Amino acid sequence: MDKLVPAFQLLGIGFYVVVCIAGGAGLGWWLGGKKPVFIIIGLVIGLILAFYGAYRMIRPLIDSNNKQDKGNG
């Protein structure tokens, strides 16, 4: 049950990644029209946001796992 809370948080991770990447690309497209450079910049920012956010969401689970390992060890 200790892992239930962080594990359920991960259910939204897919949507988070998709919205970040699509949002970044969309923002770039909105800013630069058809110029690809803005879309690429937006995409990169979206990717960074997505990966960092995903890492932060996964971290509690890794922490609780580490704690348990230390407890067992």
Add this chain to the structure above:
Amino acid sequence: MTALEKRSPKKRGCLGCSFPVLIIIGVVVIGLLVLGLLAGPIGQKLLERFGIDLSFPAWLVPASPAIHLAAPGVFNVLGVSITNTMMAGWITVIFLVLFSWLVTRRMKLVPGRLQIVFESILGWIYDLCVSVAGEKNGRRFFPVVCTIFLFVGFNAWLSLIPGFGSIEVNGHELLRGANTDLNTPLALAIVSFFFVLYLGFKDLGFKWLSQYFAFGPFFKAIGRTFKGKFNVMDIFSAAIGIFVGLLELLSMFIRLISFTFRLFGNMTAGEILVIIGAFLIPMIGVNFAIYGFEMLVGFVQALVFSILTLVFATMSVSSHEAEAH
């Protein structure tokens, strides 16, 4: 003596039926399966290939399935369009209210069968709330979490009752599972979102907002710079803090989308699966298996929606408590 005791224990059979009855049921089921297979598009194509001309009456041949994502309005009441999903939602609410009233009308210390069923469902959800949020908070969250679970679960199961989607009025189905309309999951997601927001504000006040708008440490670090205590790492970590806070804010709003589309997608996919299954092999066919699967999906989605609400509510009241200790 109850009906169960009256039945002779020596009588051979299975699932409360004697063997002759079982055999008759089996023959009927296999007959319907073969009839459905032959009358459906799969069987018709096979028969065509083998050159057998077997025409079935029109009522046996399934119509091509039409899938509408938007719920069609069935009636107009005072200019307001009443959709079939709205009515299904109301039926769920009426069913739950009546069921609760029936169960709680004559509560006994030694519970009856109906009371045992209801008490065990509620007890299970209550234990879940307490185990995740603790005794005090679990009691507070229980009403909302349990309501969401029962509403979503019964909504999903109600639409699996045979005949539910078969009644047609004005060219549209009279009833359709409320979860298959994007508005219902969105409404539930908004309820869950504001519930979490309300709890955060109630327990932590404006301090709760500071986890999303973490500008305080940044301004403090800048202030210290003016006092001559310049520290690059301080300013850097405060800037990261602002970024992380905004990221949390973003993920909070994305949660609204993920809550909505998870439930809508799962339920709509299930509905389409049942429709296609019933079209390919009508009567007893693949839907025999799909129904069991859909019952599980309905239960799991109700559980996921309610547990996620519980988890985020717990996080919202304890995010700063944990930091303070």
